[in-house]
């Protein structure tokens with residue numbers, strides 16, 4: 646069914662380098678959330694902290710009423726079983742067939758028989774559309790297939806929460822579109838809580854229920870997709886619309902001179918809010934919101950032509 650993750654006042658640093666501080670957000674149960682941010686803002690560190698691989702300096706991560714940050718290693722082990730993680734490169738063992746890679750967590754963490762394992766592994770192969778590739782080695786398949794195999798492995802212990810670390814990295818736009826569709830279909834089928842770290846603006850604009858933006862060592866905003874896509878907040882507006890004008894510079898923040906030079910320039914209008922990507926068979930996800938619902942409920946007028954079919958054909962350059 647998916648579980649809620651409530652993050653409160655989370656702060657992480659390495660030595661004297663603060664990565665982010667005071668991050669507070671709730672990943673709603675069963676919903677798809679995306680975390681965005683310029684390179685190096687600590688998105689991967691955030692994922693690793695959620696799953697308990699890194700310890701924060703301060704703050705709490707509540708899952709099912711327990712604070713992960715204060716748990717002993719033995720209890721943390723139990724909570725970690727709720728998570729499936731798709732790492733950037735799939736993190737597959739190069740010398741094992743895809744079948745053995747995907748069976749690995751079941752052989753390591755359960756006492757299931759080989760025939761039970763076969764049944765589960767076959768089911769996951771089918772779920773990610775990799776039937777027939779069981780005997781291949783990771784080096785023999787394309788990057789897109791490796792991501793699918795990594796996803797099948799992340800699913801094998803039936804997680805309640807799935808973390809995707811840049812699922813689209815290294816994929817061409819067509820493969821990214823297929824993977825995004827798989828993510829949405831999967832969410833409809835298994836109803837787990839999804840968090841996706843991505844750089845891909847089109848993914849961020851169309852796939853999730855919620856969007857977060859890490860910037861300059863803090864969480865600039867987190868909330869429903871329509872809230873961020875209609876936001877006039879300069880950093881959010883610049884990032885989600887892939888524009889040069891705004892506070893984000895080439896390496897970090899722009900300095901005062903750079904900002905002054907831009908001060909007379911008019912910002913391009915907000916592009917239409919696209920329709921959210923639906924499931925491939927038309928079934929409605931349990932947490933899917935009605936298009937325009939957030940804007941209407943909050944008295945926000947969305948940009949012209951939002952939520953129309955032609956808004957889908959206007960991808961934002963990323």
Ligand SMILES: Nc1ncnc2c1ncn2[C@@H]1O[C@H](COP(=O)(O)OP(=O)(O)OP(=O)(O)O)[C@@H](O)[C@H]1O
Pocket residue numbers: 659664682683684685686687688689690691
């Ligand atoms: N184990 C570690 N020890 C010390 N510093 C680290 C460690 N892991 C990450 N960092 C630093 O934390 C910062 C954030 O890294 P992270 O990989 O989370 O960024 P990111 O937002 O995911 O970047 P990108 O979008 O480029 O993948 C970087 O400056 C990185 O060098």
